Amino acid sequence: MDIIELAKRRGFFWPSSLVYPPIAGLYDYGHIGTMVKRKWEAAWRAFFLGLDEYYYEISPAVIMPEQVFQASGHLEHFVDPVVRCTKCGHTERADHLVEGVLKEGFEGLPPAELDALIRQHKITCGKCKGALAEVGVLNMTFPLKAGTGAEARQAYLTPETAQGAYVNFRQMFDVARKRLPLGLAVVGKAFRNEIAPRNALVRMREFTQAELQIFFDPEKQDHPRFAEVAKHKLRILPAGGKEAQDAPCQELANRLFPFYAYHLAKIQEFFLEVLQIPRERFRFRELSPEERAFYNRLHWDIELDLPSLGWKEVGGLHYRGDHDLARHQEVSKEKMTITEDGRSFIPHVLEISLGVDRNLYALLDVCAQEEAGRAVIRFPRGFAPFDAAIFPLVNKDGLPDQAREIKQRLQQAGFSVFYDASGSIGRMYRRMDEIGGPACITVDHQTLQDRTVTLRDRDTMGQVRIPLQELAKALRSFLDGVALEKLGTPLAKSPSRREADDE
Ligand SMILES: [Zn+2]
Numbered sequence: 001m002d003i004i005e006l007a008k009r010r011g012f013f014w015p016s017s018l019v020y021p022p023i024a025g026l027y028d029y030g031h032i033g034t035m036v037k038r039k040w041e042a043a044w045r046a047f048f049l050g051l052d053e054y055y056y057e058i059s060p061a062v063i064m065p066e067q068v069f070q071a072s073g074h075l076e077h078f079v080d081p082v083v084r085c086t087k088c089g090h091t092e093r094a095d096h097l098v099e100g101v102l103k104e105g106f107e108g109l110p111p112a113e114l115d116a117l118i119r120q121h122k123i124t125c126g127k128c129k130g131a132l133a134e135v136g137v138l139n140m141t142f143p144l145k146a147g148t149g150a151e152a153r154q155a156y157l158t159p160e161t162a163q164g165a166y167v168n169f170r171q172m173f174d175v176a177r178k179r180l181p182l183g184l185a186v187v188g189k190a191f192r193n194e195i196a197p198r199n200a201l202v203r204m205r206e207f208t209q210a211e212l213q214i215f216f217d218p219e220k221q222d223h224p225r226f227a228e229v230a231k232h233k234l235r236i237l238p239a240g241g242k243e244a245q246d247a248p249c250q251e252l253a254n255r256l257f258p259f260y261a262y263h264l265a266k267i268q269e270f271f272l273e274v275l276q277i278p279r280e281r282f283r284f285r286e287l288s289p290e291e292r293a294f295y296n297r298l299h300w301d302i303e304l305d306l307p308s309l310g311w312k313e314v315g316g317l318h319y320r321g322d323h324d325l326a327r328h329q330e331v332s333k334e335k336m337t338i339t340e341d342g343r344s345f346i347p348h349v350l351e352i353s354l355g356v357d358r359n360l361y362a363l364l365d366v367c368a369q370e371e372a373g374r375a376v377i378r379f380p381r382g383f384a385p386f387d388a389a390i391f392p393l394v395n396k397d398g399l400p401d402q403a404r405e406i407k408q409r410l411q412q413a414g415f416s417v418f419y420d421a422s423g424s425i426g427r428m429y430r431r432m433d434e435i436g437g438p439a440c441i442t443v444d445h446q447t448l449q450d451r452t453v454t455l456r457d458r459d460t461m462g463q464v465r466i467p468l469q470e471l472a473k474a475l476r477s478f479l480d481g482v483a484l485e486k487l488g489t490p491l492a493k494s495p496s497r498r499e500a501d502d503e
Contacts, residue, residue: 001368001375003361004200007146012364012437015200023318024204025197027357031437035385035416037208037360039502042186043382044210047270048185048352051263053386055183055212056176060164062189063146066154068163071331072324078159079137081111087130093195094118094135097126111135140192150453157191164350165213166324169335169347173215180340180347181216187356195268199309201361208356214263215347217340218322221257223266229265235279236300239288245472256298260319263352267302267317275359276380277366281305284317295323302354306365315354315363320347367436377436381479384436387415388475391428393444403443406453406468413472421495439478441471454491457484464488 008014011030015022029037049055062282069075081094094104094114101123106114115135117123127134142157165184175378188211197203230253233246255263264284271277284300292299298319325336325346331495337344367378390407392399400421410417418437420428425442432440440456446465447453453471455478456463466474466488474487 001307001370003365003368006368006375006434007364010431012036012435023205025194027201027204033360036379036383036436037356037362039383039385040212040360040363041208042355043274043352044187044270044356045185047152047274048210048212048266049183052181052183054176054179054181055185055214056172056483057185057187058165058168059188060158060161060186061156062158062164062169062191063144064158064163064167064204064368065146066156067331068158068167068328069141069156071165071327072162072166073327074141074156074159075139078141078214079139081109081114081135082116082138082195083135084133085125085128086480087132088125088128090125090127091195092126096196098123100126111137127462131274138193138195140194142191142193150175152455158189159189159192160353161186161188161209162213162324162353165211166328167327167351169213169215169328170336174336174418178338180338181214182347183212183214185210185212187211199312199361201357202309202312204357207358210354210356212352213336214323214350214352216259216350218345218348219343221259223259223262226253226258228263229262232265232268234264234268235301237283237284237285239284239286239291244283260298260317260350263317264300267315267352271302271304275363275383276385277304278364281366283311285313296319297321304362304366306362307368308365310360312358317496318351318353320349320351321472322348324349353400374430376458379436379438381481384438386432386435386437387479388439389418389420389428389432389437390441390443391419391425392421393425393442397445399443399445402447406441406443406471407494410472410475414417415475429456429461436440439475441475455488460484463491465491485501 011032012034013027013029014028016028025351045057080246082091083094083097084091095109096116098106099118101121118132124130141159144155146153146155164186168184173182176182189206190209191206194203194205197205230250232249234249234252235244236247249261249265252264271282273281277418281304283303285303287299287301296318300317301313302315304314305311329336336346338347340410369376369378392403404419407417407419429440438458442454451468452465453468455466455474462484464484464487478484478487
């Protein structure tokens with residue numbers, strides 16, 4: 001299915017500022033996309049902040065002073081290798097260009113070595129075959145000036161939410177009971193001047209991250225609740241491996257350490273049970289020492305197998321040691337050392353990092369299906385933009401008034417409900433299927449007689465009749481995962497037959 005086309009047509013997302021020539025890598029969310037994004041973020045918060053009573057969310061500014069990025073190393077190291085055509089001026093990422101020609105992965109190779117490969121294999125401009133200039137680097141942080149005149153400060157848009165947590169560690173540690181582990185979560189925007197943004201929400205220049213920085217005592221590598229996950233089987237692709245395999249969490253705890261393995265298990269639980277990603281579409285990929293950043297002692301990517309793009313990284317679990325706080329202590333001269341159990345040390349950091357937009361793209365891609373006569377997005381019921389839609393069977397005979405009244409009551413009970421009376425019932429069902437609405441409620445002539453409505457399941461197209469006074473309770477159960485047939489009296493006609501009649 002064409003996800004990009006569907007996303008635009010149904011109100012999920014599209015290129016930003018679309019009445020003007022768009023800037024690549026910037027996207028606007030419509031009302032449907034915004035609602036799904038909110039639900040995804042709420043689910044992320046409920047799950048990850050729920051892992052420990054000392055995991056908190058904070059909201060740092062996205063404009064940060066230059067010193068932050070001197071300390072983090074972004075000004076020096078956050079660069080991509082670029083190569084420019086001497087004839088047409090086209091610029092592209094040198095590693096991507098070489099990969100495209102030699103059909104081999106070269107991400108992370110130093111510019112000089114990429115340059116040597118270009119000369120050795122006589123690689124030319126991808127657009128005009130012109131000669132290429134020497135491989136250079138482009139820093140991806142967006143600079144800006146905050147203030148004016150003599151007071152102007154050199155600043156940057158943050159390229160990752162993590163720095164907001166690191167610069168707030170000392171302050172948060174002091175106000176939040178002075179104990180470890182301390183988790184600081186940020187769900188917020190990050191900005192990177194990518195040379196080649198691509199695949200819609202997968203590689204963007206402005207994007208949303210959901211990250212949790214866990215500050216812990218490096219001498220306490222156990223986790224108090226590790227026993228709960230010890231027997232879980234995790235889907236992993238070890239460094240250098242070819243095929244994903246199942247590994248007992250205990251085995252990974254022995255090889256890595258229990259505190260790290262516990263969080264791997266919880267991340268998998270979030271993807272398989274909360275987001276309901278099929279197991280075969282999920283894996284952790286271990287990065288080799290050559291692949292990972294020098295400060296990461298352990299780095300496992302979270303990857304999903306997407307119908308439209310294949311395996312894509314949607315997040316990671318990074319053990320960053322004391323790198324971040326030690327660097328901020330060095331540059332700021334503020335003390336990051338804490339004292340616990342009679343020992344003074346700089347806390348270590350475990351980072352759970354997820355890209356929100358690329359996860360939304362992945363969820364849409366995995367859930368979107370085309371089947372006989374319809375396109376349907378099988379979002380987990382709790383991730384749909386609306387909990388339910390309500391339709392009058394016909395736009396007369398008092399049915400619209402009755403439907404609106406039911407809508408109002410459901411909204412008062414806390415449901416998000418969509419009302420539509422603008423076409424045949426079959427067409428209204430199709431539109432709901434295409435935005436992933438899990439339930440449709442139809443008000444018909446029988447409703448006026450016996451105070452019952454029909455409830456339709458997006459996935460099976462099955463329908464049951466439910467008394468109005470039980471509707472809110474039935475809808476709650478349905479959204480919690482109870483099968484439709486358990487909630488009311490099934491309609492006699494087969495669902496497909498009935499919908500064909502309604503068209
Ligand atoms: Zn060229």
